[in-house]
Amino acid sequence: MADLNLSASPSPRGVNPKASAPQGPAAGTSKLRMSPTGDHSPASRTAGALIGVVSVVALALAIFLSNPTAPTTQGTGTGMGTTASSVTPTGHTTRVSVGVEGMAFTPNHIEVPVGDRLIIDFTNSGDQRHDLVFETGVSSGSLATGETKELDLGVISGDVEGWCSLPGHREMGMTLHVQATGASSSSSGASASGSHAGHDHGQDAAGPATPTALTDYAATIDARDPVLPPATDETERYYTFTVTEQTVNVTSSLTRETWTFNGEAPGPILRGHIGDTFHITLVNNGTMSHSLDFHAGLVAPDNVMRSIEPGQTLEYTFVAKNAGIWLYHCSTAPMSMHIANGMFGAVIIDPTDLDKVDREYVMVASELYLGADGQSADASLLSALSPNAMAFNGVPFQYKAHPIQIKANERVRVWVMDAGPNLATTFHVVGAQFDTVWREGAYVIRGGGSGGGWGQVLSLGAAEGGFVEFTPLEAGHYSFVNHALSLAEKGQVGVFEVSD
C-alpha cells in the first residue's frame, strides 16, 4: 500500500485532558446519593444573613483559620472563578458522589446552597473511559472504568456546568449541571469562557478545507493503493489491529485528529474465502476506550465487541460463513464519532462464483466532519449529518489528484463499502455502464447484454457493500463519483484514466 503520509507524532491533547495517572479503586457502588455534611437549616441561614458585614469578615477569618486551604483564599488550585469576594461562604461543605451510567452522569443535576464549598467524588462507573470537567477548569482527567477522583469546586456562587470532554460524549448527554440554590439570577459560578470549548468551530473552522485545498493537498501525498489483491490460500488467518490516535493533515494548513486501526483510515482491508477463520488481536495503544465490531462474523457481541482500556488487548475470532464486503468498525460510544475519526474498514469474503476480471479495486466511502485545527470530528456537524468533506479510502479527492490507470477494454471490478457513519453512497462511473452489480450478497445484475440488464449505480446505505463490473471501451477520463453529487463535490470523486 502506498504511504498515506500519516504523521506519527503524538496527537495534541488540546482541551481534552485524556491522559491521567490512574486513581484509586472504585469507592463502592452507592455513589448517587447527595450527602451534604454542613448544616443548611433555615434557622442557621436566617441567622447567617443577619450577621452583617463585620461578621462576614470574622466568618471568613474563622473559615480560613479552620481550613487554610478553603477557597476563601487564593491558590486553592481548583481553578474556581468564585471567591468570597462575590459570595458569603457558609463554611459548610456539600459533598456529592457522581457516577456514570451509559452516556450520562448520575446524578446529572446537583443542587448546592450558595456559599457552600462543593466537593464531588466522581467515580467512572461506566463501561469506557470518561472524564468530568467544569467550565471553571476543574477536571478529573481521563478515568478508566472504576477509577475515582475527588473534585473540589470551591465555594459555589452560581450555577456551574460540567461535562465529559471526550469527543462526542457531551453531545451524547454527558452533562452535569450544578445549580446554586438561593443565588440571585445575575450571579454566575464562573465566567462562561471555555464552556463551549470544542463546540464553536465547525463550518467556519473548516473553512480552509475547500475542494481546491483538499485536492491540492491530496496531490502532494501518495494516494492509498486502491488495488485489491486476490485472497491468499490459508484458511486460518491471523491479524493484529493496533489502535492509535494521531494528527494528520487534511489540507496543507488544516489537521485533524484521527483514531485508526494500524495507523490508517480505513484500516486494513482483509480478504478471504467462505469457511476461513479470522483470528484478530485488538491492541489499544490509544488514550481512550476502543473496540471492534466485525460484520463478517456471526458471534454474540457481548464479549468480543466490548470496549477495552488503553494498554489492553482482546482476542476476536470468527468464521466467515457468508460472502460479502463486510464493514468493521469501533463500536465504542458514540460510534458515529469513532467511525468519523477513522475507525472503520472492510473484510471481503469472495462469492464462490466470481468472474475473472483484469483489474480489481476497493473503495471505502466515508464522511469527514472537520472541526478546528487538530481536533477530532466536529460533534455538531456529525449530529447534523453534515459532513464538510467526503472520501474514498480516507482522503478526499485523492484519486482525482492521482487518477487510477487502466486500459481500454479491460474488465474492471470495483468493490465498494459505505463506511458512513451516516450517509448513502450511490457509486457511479461516468461514461460506463455496469454489466454486473452485486450488492449485499447477491447479484442484482449479471451478464449485461446477455439478458441480465445494465446498471448505472450501486446504491448503498451506511454499512452496505457490494461490487460492480464494467469495461471502458475507449481511452479517456472516467470519473467515479458518489452520485449524491453534493457529496462528490466534497471529495467523493476520483478518475479512471483509460489509455489505449
Ligand SMILES: [Cu+2]
Ligand atoms: Cu474507538
